[in-house]
Amino acid sequence: MSSLLSAPSALREDALRRLKREMWARAVKLGLRSWVGWRRGFTSKADPQRSGRVTAEVIEHLERLALVDFGSLEAVARLEKAIAFADRLRAVDTDGVEPMESVLEDRCLYLRSDNVVEGNCAEELLQNAHRVVEEYFVAPPGVND
């Protein structure tokens, strides 16, 4: 993946821009999902694009991980803006600085004793689910099943 994100030459950038234009036009016709597949097939070898940072691979990958689809070209543009915004952090010198996970890092986390003090509320909890069979939540099969 990192090779795809390495900086392209000026020539490639130009070609990339033209390509992008063509692809956006197509996307509108075919609908985003099929466009992603088409773009992937077309560009996977020729696209170390970095100008937008959000390649077709990344889009597909994110959609799969997040289980949320971009849904529109604006959404992709918004992500690119968000990334550009986040890039400003590079200017900060963080040499020797430890990441901070919690402001309470100097304190000991409270742990309850391992005793059952509540529960037995299966019926209440099942009430909020749309599809239930006896005491089971019902899910459709996974893709790899």
Next chain:
Amino acid sequence: MLGRTLREVSTALKQGHITPTELCQKCLSLIKKTKFLNAYITVSEEVALKQAEESEKRYKKGHSLGDLDGIPVAVKDNFSTSSIETTCASNMLKGYVPPYNATVVQKLLDKGAVLMGKTNLDEFAMGSGSTDGVFGPVKNPWSYSKQYREKRKQKAHGENEDSNWLITGGSSGGSAAAVAAFTCFAALGSDTGGSTRNPAAHCGVVGFKPSYGLVSRHGLIPLVNSMDVPGILTRCVDDAAIVLGMLAGHDPKDSTTIQDPVKPFTLPTSADVNKLCIGIPKEYLAPELSSEVRSFWSKAANLFESEGAKVIEVSLPHTSYSIVCYHVLCTSEVASNMARFDGLEYGHRCDINVSTEAMYAATRREGFNDVVRGRILSGNFFLLKENYENYFIKAQKVRRLIANDFVNVFNSGVDVLLTPTTLSEAVPYLEFIKEDNRTRSAQDDIFTQAVNMAGLPAVSVPVALSNQGLPIGLQFIGRAFCDQQLLKIAKWFEKQVQFPVIQLQELMDDCSSDFEIEKLSSVSLKQ
């Protein structure tokens, strides 16, 4: 009666000047009259009346539960409330009825508070305008105030300039509007990047953000686990202190609450201002800051100085990066927290049944709005293996630098920082929506989000009206777990500035008896 402070009304209840049921009914009536503000998503009328009835029985027996007994309160709709729909203003949770109360809600109820309803917000508390929820935007009550309308040279009745109404700020806009419009005496909000303080400033009420770890987050539907806190909105600082006293303290169900013992406290009226050191962070003098806010900020600093306090300029060097850092950490934690919404156990579920992945994806597409989805996708991007180090870890490092900035300033002898809360007064909705949610949040959270990253307590206090007749607030930031000290200073300051009461003329004409300044002996209402 509705225009009173919480403490005053509590005294009135104890002295029998009014009963909890009467008070509850007045508030319910006002909620109906102010429905156009869209501050409430759910009005829990039956529940409220029942609670009021029980409170009345307690008062009759002389067994009141304390200062909150019988007091109408409202709760932001991202706090779980047992048997009352909790939606987070999202399609994803429409119709979701939690089987339990958030700890802070339970604490309020245990003290006899009367729950008027669940207030409106930006979807999943993401936003700075309270404009992006599925139940529509919240309107700032000040849009209808005499003070604002006079400045716009409009008649209070007749000419309906409703099309140019103002936003409340967000994301706890519903709570702020509910308090500002007198429909309740206190409201819970949440504060992740300023979501309690921002609407407080725009709606002319007090918005308090406790230290991270002081108040339980159990039952607060999480946005950013390392920054979220429940916030308190009231009409005066003293009221906020009363509520904080009821809510603060260790909760075994939230392991991020500190175990130090916490006792309810009463704020003194004096603050020993001449022993204080007030810090003015120079980096907060942003170019986008309105000249009016800047002027009030300056006047406030002078006020402290004239009372003998030491007022010094301090530096928080990483300020310009804090909004970027916040953006990365926030979206990353959001991406993780929103993963629980898959339609299986609760919330919205789509009709697709082909496969788990398809079902999840469609459910989430249908359930979340663009803002939420955008943040989930951004967050997932920053958490990708190839980006993790450069974005997420980097942001965590920058977070430490920002938190250290505050530590250094407080270690140099500063007791409290004084800053603006917002860049300007509330803007009209039509203007606000010209930019997208992310841009607006980045602009509007500028003074408030660094506080969340450092986990410090902060409070926005309404200071004065702008030239347009709209509220402007200033923010005080305190040392970690010195919430009491912070509120003490804020209370003193509030007394000096004497922020005017909102004049909601139409409402006052209709319920004149509620707003009449009763000729009660003021001695009995003093503490």
